[in-house]
Amino acid sequence: MSRKISNENLKKLNKFPVEIIMSGENLVNIKSLMTSLSKRKIKTILVEGGGTVNWQFIQNKIFDEIFITISPFIIGGTDAITFVQGKGFDKIIKSPQLRLNSIKKLENHLVLHYTKV
Template identity: 30%
Template sequence: MTDRPYVLLKAAVSVDGYLDDSSAQRLLLSSPEDFAAVDELRAGVDAILVGASTLRVDNPRLMVRSAQLRQKRLADGLPETPAKVTISRSIDLDPQLPFFTTGDCDKIVYVPDAAAGTAGQRLGAVAHIVGAGDPISLPKVLADLHRRGIRRLMIEGGSTVHTQFLADGLVDEIRLSIAPFFVGDSSAPRLVGDAAFPFGSGRRMHLAQVSHEGDCVIVRYLLGEPADKP
């Protein structure tokens, strides 16, 4: 495919595959070194995508944290932080979330076609609202991002978004950070949910790299031919 961005799915999990625990407080899985490495990854992409549930639960800013990295982006003629993207079927999003209020960059919300008008009234002052089918079509989302000049997209959660993109065969690379502890809570969110994935036991992904950041092991897998070379 040449009409969609290169898609990097980035996630941090416990040894037993959980993205978080079930407490009200966000579980920090990455080491300080890994947080710094992820900041560099963010600075190197054109857009970051998270699901609407992640916005409501984790309240992320999705900003490049390092002042030096932000200045480098500005020197390269780029916004100080990549575009922010979310997908919302219910459009139950607060326009005062940091996702919308922080960063001099584009914010894009993909919604069902039938909800685009209502979403525009609610969020149109703080984001670009785009109807992407009914139900929402992920290929349409990626094609629209490509038309907007997005060539590298990083997905940062959560489990539902991971599952949908992976099951649809729309991920080119996985960067998985494995934290050295267990969560052991079946009610907590896992990396993915149930789905028929293209890469099952009969089709293995290509291991591209194994490294570590602090006490976290970093694993990179490639999933077939990328849309655009990284």
């Protein structure tokens, strides 16, 4: 969590048997968080983030694989949140290279599994 979390949301989280790690002021400091997790011998995590969190992991090259689900819903608009929010890469050559490993059909959805090359 970043220190920006409201007291109300922090109280809600404290009701669960979880350890809350504060890392960063306005946004989660991903590098600091990963260092903290490593010290706890945690080597694998699942990130279910929004565009800002996704960008932080991609920008810092702190990921091994990405799963993208394509669902039969059309949403969006000019203010829609995208898979990656933030600066992004200005050239394709700067973007991480990914390999498509599998495509799974789950009912009316497709799950694409990519790994970093």
